[in-house]
Amino acid sequence: MVKQRTLTNVITGTGVGLHTGVKVCLTLNPAPANTGVIFRRVDLEDVVEIPARVENVSNTTMSTTIESSGASVSTVEHLMSAFAGLGVDNVYVDVTAGEVPIMDGSAHPFVFLMESAGLENQNAPKKFIRVKKKVMVKEKDMWAKFEPHNGFKISFTIDFEQPVMKNSNQTVNIDFAGTSYKNSLSRARTFGFMSDLETLHEAGLAQGASYHNAIVMTDFHVLNEDQLRYNDECVRHKALDAVGDIYLLGHSVIGAFSAYKSGHYLNNLLLQELQANESAWELVEFDDYEQVPDTLVRPALGTA
Numbered sequence: 001m002v003k004q005r006t007l008t009n010v011i012t013g014t015g016v017g018l019h020t021g022v023k024v025c026l027t028l029n030p031a032p033a034n035t036g037v038i039f040r041r042v043d044l045e046d047v048v049e050i051p052a053r054v055e056n057v058s059n060t061t062m063s064t065t066i067e068s069s070g071a072s073v074s075t076v077e078h079l080m081s082a083f084a085g086l087g088v089d090n091v092y093v094d095v096t097a098g099e100v101p102i103m104d105g106s107a108h109p110f111v112f113l114m115e116s117a118g119l120e121n122q123n124a125p126k127k128f129i130r131v132k133k134k135v136m137v138k139e140k141d142m143w144a145k146f147e148p149h150n151g152f153k154i155s156f157t158i159d160f161e162q163p164v165m166k167n168s169n170q171t172v173n174i175d176f177a178g179t180s181y182k183n184s185l186s187r188a189r190t191f192g193f194m195s196d197l198e199t200l201h202e203a204g205l206a207q208g209a210s211y212h213n214a215i216v217m218t219d220f221h222v223l224n225e226d227q228l229r230y231n232d233e234c235v236r237h238k239a240l241d242a243v244g245d246i247y248l249l250g251h252s253v254i255g256a257f258s259a260y261k262s263g264h265y266l267n268n269l270l271l272q273e274l275q276a277n278e279s280a281w282e283l284v285e286f287d288d289y290e291q292v293p294d295t296l297v298r299p300a301l302g303t304a
Contacts, residue, residue, distance in 0.1 A: 002126045002286040006030045008118030013109065014273065014297045017145040017191070018214070019063065021207030024101040026079075028113060033124035036250055037083055043096040052080060052093075054248045060264035062205050064245055074099045077264065078190075081244030082110035085181030086119060087297030089126060095253055105189035106215040106229075107240055111182055123218040125248045125285040128295065131255030133280040142261040144242075144270045146280075151294040152176050156239040162193065163221045169232040172239055175203035177294035181291045183244055185243065187229050188236035191215035194223070196252025243296065249275070251283070252297050255256045 031038065037052035048071035050056060057137045061071075067072040076278035076279065079100050083091065085107065105111035136145035153175040160170065174184050186271075192214055200206040215233060216223045230236050238259075245267035246253055261268070276280055286292050 002289055003121040004033050004124045004126045004291055005119055005121055006033075006035075006090040006299040007088065007089050007114060007302055008120045011113050011117035013101065013103070013113050014249065015103050015109075016208040016213075017097060017099030018102035018105075018208050019072075019205045020099045022097045022099065024099060024280035025094075025096040026101055027094040027096045028117060029092040030092065030120075033090060033122040035090040035092070037080065037088075037091055037093065038248075039066065039073045039076065039093045040067065041073065042094045044071060052076060052248055054268065054275060057248065057268050057278070060268050061202075062231045062264075064248070064264045064268070066248075072098055074101065075238060076100055076254070077241045077244035077268045078102075078105075078107045080247045081112050081240050082114065082297055084188065084243050085186060086111060086114055086241065086250065087126075088114065089251075102190070102208060102213045105215070106187050106237070107244070108182075111186050127251050127283050127285055128136065128292075129249055129251045129253050129255075130282050130284045131253065131274070131280065133277070134284060135267060135270065135274045135277055135280050137271075137273050139266060142259075142263075142266055144257070144259040144262040144266045146253070146270065146274055147258070150254065152253055152296045153256050154239050154242065155256070155258035156235055156242060156262070158235050158238055158281070159261055160234075162217070164217050164220050164222065165234065170235050172235045173231055174239065176296050177292075181243070181296055185236055185240045187217050188233050188240050189213070189229065190237055191217065191234045193217050194218070238262075252295050254284070254293055254295055 008028045026168035039050040050068040056066040063075040157171040
């Protein structure tokens with residue numbers, strides 16, 4: 001059977017929260033089969049566990065926040081994206097503050113941490129969500145949708161008026177039958193404009209933002225010394241975010257996701273719509289690795 005996956009060893013990393021600016025210690029721990037991804041606020045007098053699930057999303061302003069029993073963890077999307085990309089089903093995520101550290105603004109440091117800790121299969125079947133019918137949500141000119149597809153592919157379009165963005169590709173199409181998450185998405189960093197920084201600070205956001213953890217742009221230039229990692233890095237980061245948001249379904253998806261100008265709010269609305277439409281999806285398992293379609297995690301499953 002195709003098996004669930006967890007970490008082999010405990011591993012720890014530290015950083016600052018993108019929006020809070022607070023120093024955070026992050027510890028990833030192996031978890032038993034059928035646990036799922038569970039965040040734990042270990043800084044609180046009574047540790048609170050927050051399952052990383054759609055129903056626990058409490059805020060989608062500039063990031064995805066999950067909450068349970070009055071405790072929350074924000075900016076979970078990059079770490080969740082890395083879990084999805086490496087096919088990690090079960091893990092305890094201990095944090096010492098209410099935000100996941102931003103690291104370098106991408107998912108790659110989390111991929112590095114997990115690969116350093118090691119990944120191992122567990123004696124329980126891995127479940128996938130297979131999309132059976134088209135599901136779509138819209139708001140103004142923005143939309144996001146799932147469609148049936150025997151694998152996993154993602155199409156994302158952004159539309160920014162700034163010249164620095166208009167001169168780059170604002171659409172990305174990735175079919176994971178032909179590439180890996182690690183190579184195609186994991187290194188894409190979050191981004192922002194200098195002109196928005198004061199407004200964000202006044203709203204209590206982006207307190208920890210810097211050239212070390214975000215692509216910083218004026219209307220005409222990228223200000224980072226190292227410039228861009230991909231020529232379409234900004235739209236690839238939006239796809240990275242979407243992968244993380246989608247993994248709040250609790251399982252890898254067999255299907256196609258596409259979006260136009262979507263963000264955390266619309267992504268989450270789509271997940272809710274899919275869950276509510278029980279005829280549009282099904283849970284499936286596979287007896288053999290060769291039966292698994294070329295999903296997001298297919299290259300990571302191996303043959304063990």
